[in-house]
Amino acid sequence: MQIGPFVLPNNVFVAPMAGVTDRPFRQLCRQFGAGYAVSEMVTSRKDLWKSLKTSRRANHEGEPGPIAVQIAGTDAAMMAEAAAYNIDQGAQIIDINMGCPAKKVCNKWAGSALMQNETLAIEIAEAVVATCTPRGVPVTLKMRTGWCDTEKNAVVLAKAFENVGIQMVTVHGRTREQGYKGFAEYDTVSAVKAAVKIPVVANGDVDSPEKALEVLRRTGADALMVGRAAQGRPWIFREIVHFLATGEHLAPPLVAEVKRALLEHLQDHYGLYGELTGVRSARKHIGWYVRGLPGGDEFRDHMNTLETAELQSLAVADFFEAMASRMERMPKAVLGLTPEMVLETME
Numbered sequence: 435m436q437i438g439p440f441v442l443p444n445n446v447f448v449a450p451m452a453g454v455t456d457r458p459f460r461q462l463c464r465q466f467g468a469g470y471a472v473s474e475m476v477t478s479r480k481d482l483w484k485s486l487k488t489s490r491r492a493n494h495e496g497e498p499g500p501i502a503v504q505i506a507g508t509d510a511a512m513m514a515e516a517a518a519y520n521i522d523q524g525a526q527i528i529d530i531n532m533g534c535p536a537k538k539v540c541n542k543w544a545g546s547a548l549m550q551n552e553t554l555a556i557e558i559a560e561a562v563v564a565t566c567t568p569r570g571v572p573v574t575l576k577m578r579t580g581w582c583d584t585e586k587n588a589v590v591l592a593k594a595f596e597n598v599g600i601q602m603v604t605v606h607g608r609t610r611e612q613g614y615k616g617f618a619e620y621d622t623v624s625a626v627k628a629a630v631k632i633p634v635v636a637n638g639d640v641d642s643p644e645k646a647l648e649v650l651r652r653t654g655a656d657a658l659m660v661g662r663a664a665q666g667r668p669w670i671f672r673e674i675v676h677f678l679a680t681g682e683h684l685a686p687p688l689v690a691e692v693k694r695a696l697l698e699h700l701q702d703h704y705g706l707y708g709e710l711t712g713v714r715s716a717r718k719h720i721g722w723y724v725r726g727l728p729g730g731d732e733f734r735d736h737m738n739t740l741e742t743a744e745l746q747s748l749a750v751a752d753f754f755e756a757m758a759s760r761m762e763r764m765p766k767a768v769l770g771l772t773p774e775m776v777l778e779t780m781e
Contacts, residue, residue: 435469435470435633435656435657436633437470437500437527437572437574437601437602437633438527438570438571438572438601439570439572440499440500440526440527440572442469442470442500443469444467444469444675445469445656445657445658446467446468446469446646446657446658446660446671446674446675446678447468447469447470447471447472447635447657447658447659447660448460448463448464448468448470448471448472448659448660448661448664448671449472449576449604449637449659449660449661449664450472450473450474450475450504450529450531450576451474451661451662452474452475453474453715454474454665455471455472455473455474456473456474456490456491456493456703456706457473457493457494457495457496457497457702457706458699458702458703458705458706459668459699459719460473460497461496461497461498461702462668462695462698462699462702463664463668463671464498465668465695466668466669466670466671466672466695467669467671467672467673467674467675468660468664468668468671469657469671469675470500470502470657471502472502472503472504472527472529472576473491473492473494473501473502473503473504474491474504475491475504475505475506475531476488476491476492476503476504476505476506476516476520477505477506477507477516478505478506478507478508478509478512478513478515478516479507479512480512480515480516480519483519490706490707492520492523493706494523494524494525499526500526500527501524501525501526501527502525502526502527502528502529502574503520503523503525503527503528503529504528504529504530504531504576505517505520505528505529505530505531505562506530506531507558508548508554508558509558510554510557510558510560510561510562511561513530513558513561513562514561514562514564514565515565517562517565517566517571517573518565518569521566521569521571525571526571527571527572527573527574528562528566528571528572528573528574529573529574529575529576530558530559530562530573530574530575530576530600531576532548532549532555532575532576532577532578532591547581547610549577549578549580549581549585549587549588549591549610550581550585552587552590552591552594555591555594556591556594556595556598559573559575559594559595559598559599559600560598560599563598563599563600567599572601572602573599573600573601574600574601574602574603574604575595575600575602575603575604576603576604576605576606576637577591577592577603577604577605577606578605578606578608578609578610579605579606579607579608579609579619579622579623580609580610580622581609581610581611582609582610582611583609583611585609586609586622588605588622588623588625588626589622589625589626589629592605592626592629592630592634593629593630596630596631596632600632601632601633602632602633602634602635603626603630603632603633603634603635604634604635604636604637604659605622605623605626605634605635605636605637606618606637606638607619607620607622607623607636607637607638607639608638614662617639618637618638618639620636620638620649620652620653623636623649623653623655624652624653624654624655627653627654627655627656628654633656633657634653634654634655634656634657635655635656635657635658635659636649636650636653636655636657636658636659637658637659637661640658640659640660640661640663640674641660641662641663641670642663642670642674643673643674643676643677643678643683644677646658646660646674646677646678647677647678650678658674660674665719665722666719666721666722666723666724666725667722667723668695669686669687669695672684689754689757689758689761690754690758692723692754693750693751693754693755693758696719696720696723696750696754697747697750697751699719700716700719700720700743700746700747700750701747703715703716703719704716704743709742709743712743713740713741713742713743713746716746717734717737717738720734720737720746720750721734721737724753727757728757728760729753729756729757733749733753736749737749737750
């Protein structure tokens with residue numbers, strides 16, 4: 435799998451998610467096997483580039499390459515300028531956001547709302563490519579199948595984007611109208627793959643190794659992008675990569691490994707956001723990790739009352755140490771069960 439001059443280690447990527455795929459989360463996913471990671475979307479509004487929120491999103495300190503930054507906006511010239519700015523900040527790949535379904539984004543005619551205005555969407559892609567190409571920076575683009583079920587224009591746009599120099603396109607198998615509801619469909623992704631020669635990435639509802647294989651077979655896509663399924667389960671990337679390569683399931687992580695990964699993630703998170711904001715924004719990540727685990731709901735409620743990084747980290751360590759102790763007392767026969775069956779046994 436290759437984007438411009440960059441050869442990627444595999445074709446299982448972590449999707450850009452606002453409020454989630456910050457630098458600590460991207461690095462965590464890559465440590466667990468993600469072959470590629472794209473930043474949260476960065477606004478094309480120049481007046482916001484120096485804001486704390488945007489500066490955090492544009493922080494790539496210590497991040498391994500290629501560094502991919504997603505930009506969002508509605509004006510071709512502003513998007514081109516945003517691309518140049520982010521390249522100056524270290525971006526090696528620029529990704530254009532035409533897939534975000536959030537109302538606050540679409541109400542400003544950015545994100546997936548751009549799919550309603552094909553002329554503007556193509557102008558933006560062309561302007562960004564014109565800025566990036568002389569600097570040797572590939573441009574990619576993420577979109578949906580269309581605005582609504584009766585207006586699926588992903589194939590038409592994908593052809594136009596390829597013609598202006600976009601080097602990879604990701605298609606989430608839902609319309610903007612769907613948001614994240616219902617189920618992703620892959621026929622449109624397959625049609626896009628058949629219509630263009632550039633790499634196509636399939637996104638939407640990839641939540642297990644089996645589903646990953648199914649989506650690749652159904653779409654013929656070159657790669658997969660995993661989003662919500664990686665929240666609290668970053669090791670899903672190595673599970674998928676292993677399954678695609680061998681047809682066999684990788685053993686689930688040990689409790690000690692999950693504990694270590696989460697605690698290291700928290701320290702990196704605090705370092706980026708500072709203690710006050712870091713403790714509060716880390717709560718969602720911790721909640722995802724313990725979701726579905728015995729005592730997880732109660733622990734999450736308790737954890738949400740803690741206001742310091744030290745107390746939060748200690749609580750996490752204690753929770754997983756207690757879980758490890760419970761695992762040690764379980765019958766050896768449990769070791770051959772699936773993670774879901776193990777949880778049932780623990781309950």
